[in-house]
Amino acid sequence: MLSRTIRSVLTKTNKCFVNRTFTNCAPRFSGNALLEHVDTDDNRSELPFDFTPHYWEEANKILAKYPPHGKQSATVPLLDLAQRQCKGYVPIQAMHKIAEICGVPRKQVYENATFYAMFNRTPVGKYHVQVCVTTPCMLRGCDEIMEALEKHLGCKNGETDSEGLFTLGEMECMGACVNAPMVVISDYSNPPNFSYDFYEDLTVESAIEVLEKIRRGQKPTVGPQNGRPNSLGPQGRTSLFFDKGSEVQKPYCRDINAQPENKEQKK
Amino acid sequence: MFNLNNKIYYYSKKLQTILLFSKKVNIVIPHFCYHPLLSIAGNCRICMVEVLGSIKPVIACATIIMKGMIIFTNSELVKCIRENILEFLLINHPLDCPICDQAGECDLQDLSMIYGSDKSRFIEKKKSVTNKYFNNIIKVNMTRCINCTRCIRYADELAGVPFLGTMGKGVNMEISNYFKNLFISEVSGNIIDICPVGALNNKITSYQLRNWELYNHVSIDLFDSLNQNILVQTKENNIVRVLPLKKNLINMELITDNARFFYLKMKKNRIFFPFIEYINKLKINNNNCSWNYSIKLFFKYYNKNNKSKIIFLDNYIDFLDLEVVKLLSYKLKFFNTNKYERLFNNNRNNWLLNIDINTFNKIKNIFFMFINLKKTNSILNINIYNNLINETYFNIYSIGIFNENIYKLNHLFISINEINNLYINKLYNLNIFIKNKYDIFRKNNNSNILNKFFIMINKLNIYSNINHEYHYISETSTEIMLHELSLKNVYLNKKKYNFLYNISTYNNIEINKYFNFIVFQISNYNTNIKKNIKYKLALYLPTKIYYENLGIYYNLFFKKQIINTLVISSKNSVANKIVLHVIMEYYNNFK
Numbered sequence: 001m002l003s004r005t006i007r008s009v010l011t012k013t014n015k016c017f018v019n020r021t022f023t024n025c026a027p028r029f030s031g032n033a034l035l036e037h038v039d040t041d042d043n044r045s046e047l048p049f050d051f052t053p054h055y056w057e058e059a060n061k062i063l064a065k066y067p068p069h070g071k072q073s074a075t076v077p078l079l080d081l082a083q084r085q086c087k088g089y090v091p092i093q094a095m096h097k098i099a100e101i102c103g104v105p106r107k108q109v110y111e112n113a114t115f116y117a118m119f120n121r122t123p124v125g126k127y128h129v130q131v132c133v134t135t136p137c138m139l140r141g142c143d144e145i146m147e148a149l150e151k152h153l154g155c156k157n158g159e160t161d162s163e164g165l166f167t168l169g170e171m172e173c174m175g176a177c178v179n180a181p182m183v184v185i186s187d188y189s190n191p192p193n194f195s196y197d198f199y200e201d202l203t204v205e206s207a208i209e210v211l212e213k214i215r216r217g218q219k220p221t222v223g224p225q226n227g228r229p230n231s232l233g234p235q236g237r238t239s240l241f242f243d244k245g246s247e248v249q250k251p252y253c254r255d256i257n258a259q260p261e262n263k264e265q266k267k
Numbered sequence: 268m269f270n271l272n273n274k275i276y277y278y279s280k281k282l283q284t285i286l287l288f289s290k291k292v293n294i295v296i297p298h299f300c301y302h303p304l305l306s307i308a309g310n311c312r313i314c315m316v317e318v319l320g321s322i323k324p325v326i327a328c329a330t331i332i333m334k335g336m337i338i339f340t341n342s343e344l345v346k347c348i349r350e351n352i353l354e355f356l357l358i359n360h361p362l363d364c365p366i367c368d369q370a371g372e373c374d375l376q377d378l379s380m381i382y383g384s385d386k387s388r389f390i391e392k393k394k395s396v397t398n399k400y401f402n403n404i405i406k407v408n409m410t411r412c413i414n415c416t417r418c419i420r421y422a423d424e425l426a427g428v429p430f431l432g433t434m435g436k437g438v439n440m441e442i443s444n445y446f447k448n449l450f451i452s453e454v455s456g457n458i459i460d461i462c463p464v465g466a467l468n469n470k471i472t473s474y475q476l477r478n479w480e481l482y483n484h485v486s487i488d489l490f491d492s493l494n495q496n497i498l499v500q501t502k503e504n505n506i507v508r509v510l511p512l513k514k515n516l517i518n519m520e521l522i523t524d525n526a527r528f529f530y531l532k533m534k535k536n537r538i539f540f541p542f543i544e545y546i547n548k549l550k551i552n553n554n555n556c557s558w559n560y561s562i563k564l565f566f567k568y569y570n571k572n573n574k575s576k577i578i579f580l581d582n583y584i585d586f587l588d589l590e591v592v593k594l595l596s597y598k599l600k601f602f603n604t605n606k607y608e609r610l611f612n613n614n615r616n617n618w619l620l621n622i623d624i625n626t627f628n629k630i631k632n633i634f635f636m637f638i639n640l641k642k643t644n645s646i647l648n649i650n651i652y653n654n655l656i657n658e659t660y661f662n663i664y665s666i667g668i669f670n671e672n673i674y675k676l677n678h679l680f681i682s683i684n685e686i687n688n689l690y691i692n693k694l695y696n697l698n699i700f701i702k703n704k705y706d707i708f709r710k711n712n713n714s715n716i717l718n719k720f721f722i723m724i725n726k727l728n729i730y731s732n733i734n735h736e737y738h739y740i741s742e743t744s745t746e747i748m749l750h751e752l753s754l755k756n757v758y759l760n761k762k763k764y765n766f767l768y769n770i771s772t773y774n775n776i777e778i779n780k781y782f783n784f785i786v787f788q789i790s791n792y793n794t795n796i797k798k799n800i801k802y803k804l805a806l807y808l809p810t811k812i813y814y815e816n817l818g819i820y821y822n823l824f825f826k827k828q829i830i831n832t833l834v835i836s837s838k839n840s841v842a843n844k845i846v847l848h849v850i851m852e853y854y855n856n857f858k
């Protein structure tokens with residue numbers, strides 16, 4: 001009896017309570033995975049992990065930048081290397097290896113890997129498609145693009161399509177708001193090479209076309225898809241006329257490549 | 268000079284945060300993430316105060332007082348801030364105080380009584396967090412967490428087991444051990460007291476008690492020689508919970524897990540009646556008997572044959588009782604023929620830690636001889652670890668069996684068997700004792716090794732005039748008192764009658780002898796003892812547990828401490844003292 005009355009009162013008064021979707025997710029996600037680690041066949045701490053010679057070379061270049069007591073600064077770049085080597089995700093054994101290399105407690109690597117949305121902790125397809133969903137892109141219609149891509153690929157946000165080619169995901173603002181809405185595609189298809197490209201000024205059709213081109217093996221043009229150069233407005237250039245013929249002078253810039261002047265010569 | 272709540276205080280050059288200073292002058296500023304033993308994080312924001320001239324309010328826990336500051340801790344603005352921040356904290360905090368074990372001693376509950384609003388303005392769903400498993404004694408309820416990160420800092424900075432972290436970000440952030448990392452430590456229980464809300468709780472007392480039903484008793488713990496200060500809480504003549512005593516210098520609001528749950532051991536297999544145990548070819552017969560009969564039996568066997576008879580006493584025997592034992596030892600004529608320790612016998616410095624806790628924290632060079640400080644005195648070990656994080660010039664060496672510790676040790680030798688002249692040469696080559704002054708910690712051990720060691724140090728003294736300091740770390744406070752009365756700890760030889768202590772740590776005793784008759788004067792029956800000692804007939808005399816009567820104890824620093832009666836015992840168990848006196852009287856009569 002009591003529960004019935006409470007329920008009836010709740011449904012009458014708090015309509016938003018039912019409609020809200022913002023914090024609705026009971027087991028919560030971060031990036032494309034659960035916050036907790038779940039053991040799978042190729043993502044277990046018992047498995048061995050080591051960088052391949054090519055990636056060791058790069059790792060050593062990164063490690064050389066930091067003094068011996070500051071090796072922990074290399075965790076994020078090394079996580080990135082591991083993600084490229086494992087074709088799109090960082091397994092737990094790689095995190096443990098990185099903790100060993102950088103001399104930090106393991107939890108510090110987990111913290112980094114769960115904090116940054118660009119690190120995936122579960123496998124993704126060959127191409128990782130991430131749609132920007134922050135305010136400017138939202139105003140320019142990212143929701144429709146997301147919906148269209150979900151329908152086109154036949155999978156939901158955070159999932160991989162049936163062929164294992166595309167994984168759909170969300171991303172926060174990537175600084176290309178002038179050309180909103182946009183999508184970023186990271187390419188893990190042929191390992192040591194890796195690309196991370198922005199496709200901007202999308203419409204529903206052009207977004208699907210970009211994916212189709214990739215599926216056919218072509219390389220779609222990077223940048224705005226509606227043909228405008230960079231982020232030029234409709235009225236053309238209104239400032240920054242620094243071309244050769246123009247009268248406006250460039251502000252002074254230091255030549256970074258020039259040799260430093262000799263002080264004695266000055267005297 | 269600076270101004271705090273319209274009062275003028277003199278500015279001292281010592282750096283001081285607003286929160287610490289206002290604590291001194293009895294101004295209360297609420298805080299969640301600040302804890303006196305941990306580093307400052309400044310992420311809960313409840314401690315905001317108003318500083319005249321600054322655009323925004325500042326956090327009191329991390330702001331250092333400057334000259335001429337004008338600070339308000341109870342203005343209208345501050346009150347408003349606290350109300351708002353509390354409202355934010357409560358967005359995601361479940362309203363389950365009626366079933367929460369922390370209720371009544373929860374910081375969040377107290378503050379929402381003062382600053383909380385009477386109705387909620389939020390109609391969003393609350394966030395829920397998957398539960399975690401830390402270990403056997405910590406009950407985790409992560410939905411209640413307010414992300415103050417105290418537990419992370421405790422695990423990193425004091426316990427030395429960095430297993431916790433903040434996973435995810437923003438709304439999704441949660442405290443997690445991510446992978447199967449467990450909290451394996453001797454001091455894990457303190458995380459329960461350190462959590463300001465009910466997210467981390469005591470698993471053993473869960474759903475059993477309410478804070479306001481309990482009686483508090485100030486007491487000490489006897490499971491290691493530090494004699495940690497504890498607050499024992501009783502309910503209906505039972506010990507139900509143990510907490511660290513606040514504001515004490517020795518163990519600084521931290522206690523070991525052994526001390527926290529000592530009462531559980533004492534509740535097992537309690538002996539209430541004197542009884543006789545007769546072992547006849549793998550069969551064990553137990554017969555209850557009266558006190559009169561048992562004492563008569565004792566002397567019957569005593570007179571029959573003087574050989575191979577032994578009395579076992581509990582580990583937690585107090586100073587006054589030990590004096591009676593000493594008297595009895597003269598009457599029953601047994602001698603101390605212990606060979607080792609003769610080197611240092613008469614000086615009290617040889618069985619104590621010769622510094623107080625403040626100077627202990629300033630030691631720079633440490634040398635451990637056959638000690639695993641992590642096991643025996645975890646609180647002292649934490650002190651060393653905590654100093655080690657802040658300062659880098661520590662030299663720590665150890666010899667003996669290799670034991671893993673939470674900090675790095677320069678371990679010199681693998682086993683005690685290896686120790687001969689060779690190792691002396693090794694040390695000699697290292698020259699560590701010439702360069703720096705070392706504090707050498709040792710345990711009850713072989714005179715041979717110690718002799719060699721001292722000869723070596725004397726040799727080295729020719730080159731340098733450094734006087735190293737020696738400290739003795741005893742296992743229990745009983746050991747200290749035995750030294751004080753010059754009674755030896757384990758006394759065993761063929762000739763005469765024996766008393767044996769340290770019965771609660773049965774594993775230490777290895778006696779492969781066969782006894783016709785044995786007397787146990789203990790409070791708890793333990794079957795483990797039969798593995799090490801073989802006997803035909805045993806007489807068990809029940810005694811009171813140490814917290815059931817008044818007792819005087821001395822700790823590592825030779826500080827006198829008193830345990831009051833915490834719990835009233837049953838009629839049949841009798842204090843150690845009385846049994847010993849009875850034995851003495853009977854002995855006089857028999858003669």
Ligand code: SF4
Pocket residue numbers: 411412413414415416417418419442461462463464466467
């Ligand atoms: S579990 Fe407790 S101590 Fe740890 S962050 Fe949450 S509230 Fe703070």
Ligand code: FES
Pocket residue numbers: 132133134135136137138172173174175176177180182
């Ligand atoms: S909002 Fe989409 S790139 Fe900034």
Ligand code: FES
Pocket residue numbers: 297298299300301308309310311312313314315326327328329
């Ligand atoms: S106590 Fe100052 S910010 Fe938490």
